[in-house]
Amino acid sequence: MSDTTMPHDSSEPLRRAIGERYLQYALSTIMHRALPDARDGLKPVHRRILYAMRELRLSSAGGFRKSAKISGDVMGNYHPHGDAAIYDALARLAQDFNVRYPLVDGQGNFGNIDGDNPAASRYTEARMTAAAEALLAGLDENAVDFRDNYDGTLQEPVVLPAAFPNLLANGSSGIAVGMATNIPPHNIDELISACLHLIKSPNAHDETLIDHIPGPDFPTGGVLVEPRASIVESYRTGRGSFRLRARWEVEDLGRGQWQVVVTEIPYQVQKSKLIEKLADLIQSKKVPILSDVRDESAEDIRIVLEPRARTVEPEVLMGTLFRLSDLEVRFSLNMNVLIDGRTPKVCSLREVLRAFLDHRREVLQRRTQHRLDKIAHRLEVLEGYIIAFLNLDRVIEIIRTEDEPKPVMIAEFTLTDVQAEAILNMRLRSLRRLEEMELRRERDSLIEEQKDLVALLASEDLQWKRIAEELRAVRKQFGRHTVFGERRTGFSEAVEVAEISLEDMIEREPITVICSRMGWIRAMKGHADLSQPVKYKDGDEGRFLFHAHTTDRLLLIDNTGRAYTISASALPGGRGGGEPLRLMIDMPNESELVMLFPHVPGQKRLIASTLGDGFVVLEDDIVASQKAGKQVLNVRAPGRMALCRPVEGDHVAVIGENRKMLVFPVAELPVMARGKGIRMQSYKDGGLSDAATFTLSQGLSWPFGDGKTRTVTEAELAEWIGRRATSGRMAPRGFPRDNKFPR
Structure with a gap:
């Protein structure tokens, strides 16, 4: 029975196998795909x-x-x-x-x-x-x-x-495994100026180099608004960011009219997407002071921005757009590069320039040695030519008579193999007398050049001097006086402006707000006499009537405790019946309007439900930013929103549907932005009818027939003052039969 060698599998832990293979992939990505070489960029x-x-x-x-x-x-x-x-x-x-x-x-x-x-x-x-x-x-x-x-x-x-520092001149970006790089472009003229300074002062600090390289120079121009201290720190550490804004100017159209023209946009911002974003800001009214945007670009960038009102300062308009669009971007700096083509490292500005200069020195040394080798070879050949000219007849005779002339010539004239081969390959036309003189001149010239090159290789100072000369030649070719050489990106300080809203653009004018019981609203110009009759649609009647201004915001609260906000300037004119409120806000059909009043910043309001729960709320917390409004009072069915009155005094008077009244200090109610509130008055039957705040020392007053006023003094109110959440006592004699406090 013959022996057979059975194949066997080698095994290793999965963790190690995956780790080794992923490491190979990571190194390949880092070194051969994503990161640039610091030497040629x-x-x-x-x-x-x-x-x-x-x-x-x-x-x-x-x-x-x-x-x-x-x-x-x-x-x-x-x-x-x-x-x-x-x-x-x-x-x-x-x-x-x-x-x-x-x-x-x-x-x-x-x-x-x-x-x-x-x-x-x-x-x-x-x-x-x-x-x-x-x-x-x-x-x-x-x-x-x-x-x-x-x-x-x-x-x-x-x-x-790489005759120039291409890494910084053109920049680079890439994402490797576990690391990335992002380097902005710079101006060659400034880079070479910094290199020359670094040659002269090898220990120069990054702060000194920034005197030569003040910042990136983007191909699309723009304006850098990054503080110098931040730029210095970014270049020193190799990490940071630069704020870059579009370049713009104001065009005077005459008669007080003007428009903004953007002539340069930030680097790597697509113009079409920028226009779309600006148009979206207009559509969504996020920038109410911007009326229109037009792209009139041909070969040059020309984006026209029209303001909605000419009274707005151009700086305010642009400051708002800088915040909300890509007219201002942040370009991050991450100078993660391969040093000597092998080691990834986050470098400072000085380290990157140093890597380039060291590379140029090595290139110079190698090119010099290459030239010396060429000169040595040529001198060897020239010496052979000269020997041949001095013994021309004998050389010709050897070539004509010998089957193998090369060994004979080497032996007779003590030539090298290279010299003998060169003589044998010489053209007949070169056998002129003049050629010998030219060869001697060429030999002398090469010997002189050889001396210079040997001296160059032996002297570090001479090498740096030669590198500086080469850099100056490059600057002459690509510097500031050439087509691409002039700096394109400017510098400026970032002047921050306050955000402006649509209300800021509206001229303050008096109006009279009219809202009917069926929810039709309009605004008449001026402060009309509120005692005069107002016309409404057939079958409708008045509900709210008050004075306001076009710059006011109106607050609305429905019976579910939800608050809405509309601008007084958005109300339709006083002629006609107006427009339904439900077209201006997203109030559900089953909801009913309870209160409508102009917003007074800082004003406190007493808010309560028919269940007898309430709290104090700041009007600023009621303001809603969306058409759908915001929930303020949490009401549990069958309860509903009962009232929202301004707080004007130190005590609260609450009356229930059972005509029992209770008085207690306002301080006992919490100040909240949203919630159910706390119990103000308890009831066996029914619920809360009304509540009001007043100053106890002035007493509680209400109208009492024929224009008279009934006032219950502080002393008389003693029997109604009690603890919050109690039931109270029957209302004073003469209190209105509708159980409502005067408004």
Whole structure:
């Protein structure tokens, strides 16, 4: 019987297996997808796009190629991911509203600030910009390391040489596993100025660098309103945020008319969604002082905002919109980057610039060594050429007569293999006398250059001097005097304005409010004589009639204890029968109006149910912000809301349907915003009929026939004064038969 080797399974704890695999995924996401390299400011996909475009020879002065061809090469050669993701990354590099210094020059529809997507890759074309070429400069000179691509058939750069600090110039954002990054764009001129200062003073503090880099410079402009102290702290720690506002101006239309024109909107805000939000604020009346918004943009941003009233200050209008819309945003700063391409770290401004400068020094050293190697090789060849010229006839003879001239020449003239090969490959036209003189000149020139390069490699000071010269050349190419170089984002202090409401815009005018028993309401101009008769619809009669002003808010309370609020300025005019109250508020059909009165801020009111429960409430707590109102008095059926009277005195007089009256101090009632209240008077039969507050020292008064007034003095009221929640005594002689106190 033959032995057979049975397969066996290896096992490991699930926790460890999942942990190891998730860690590998996390590291891959952090290093190869989401976080940019501090040296060139690029993620792998962007680096591969630029390198593939270079391989396709799509220079800034050359022709365009289809974006589909570029993304296809990137996917096939370097980046084995979806072509849609690659094209999206390529398109973003071409969007001048997203990238401060575009690295791709796009031809065709690459999207717009409204949020529209780019056209398909088969329709658009692209090439590199001069800024992209500056990032790639030096790749042929061994400036950086190369590594195998994903299938080992090609080589790709680990990092680009980067002639300018692209990480800060164009910014970056990304979400990795357990960490994220968000870096705003900056101005190249200011970045290079800070780099030059850091070269001169390597121990410079972040506060000093901010003298050169006052803040981000967004491609869409806008105005930074972040305090300097906050900016300094953000750059020092690598975390923080910047308040960015739209840029706006006031256009005078003559005759006191004006409108606001927004010319720049905050970074990464889609204009179409901003317009929709502003229109929604108008529709919902959250900004009553804004009348209309229009988008008159062409190539430049032009959003027109019309105020509802010209008496409003433009600063007040804009201050309100800054609070409620994306005309003001907060751009967060999280400078989480890969140091040396391996280690994620939240860096300060100084650390990021230091990483770039150290990278530039390494690039300079590698390029210098590469040039020295080239010079050494060329000098070796030149020495061989010169020997050949000095022995030209013998060289020609050896070549003509020897089957293997190379070993003979090496032995006879003491040449190296490289020199002998170069002589044998020399063209006949080079055998002119003039060529020898040129070769000697070239040799002398190369020897001089070699001395300089050796000195450069040996001196750190010379290296930093050379780096400073290169940075100045870049500043000349992309600085403030160029098309992209001028700073776009301004600075200002955030002037906060008080929020303005619709009532603030209404002119204060006297009115007379008229409400019928059937709930039809209107307002007559002026304070009319309340004793004069008022016309109502057939079958209707008066219920509430009082003086108010257009700036007042009217409070309504129904028999369920629910309170509603309407603006006096919203009432229909006095002509005609008015409009039903139920069109202005969402009062249920089964509810009935109990009280209607103008709101007096700070005023206290006695509120009670027919069950005899009540409390004191502030009118400010009755005001409702929604049409559906707010519950104030909790009433249990069969009880209902009985009264809502202003508190004017130190005692309460309560009378029941049984005509028993009780007097007790107001202080015994709690002040509440909402609730059932506490028992004011107890009843065997019936319930509460009415209640009123009065000053005990002045007595209790009520009308008593033929215009006379009956007053019960403090001494006479002694028998009715008792403890709250007792039944009381029969009302004084002459009390109104309807059991109601005067209003």
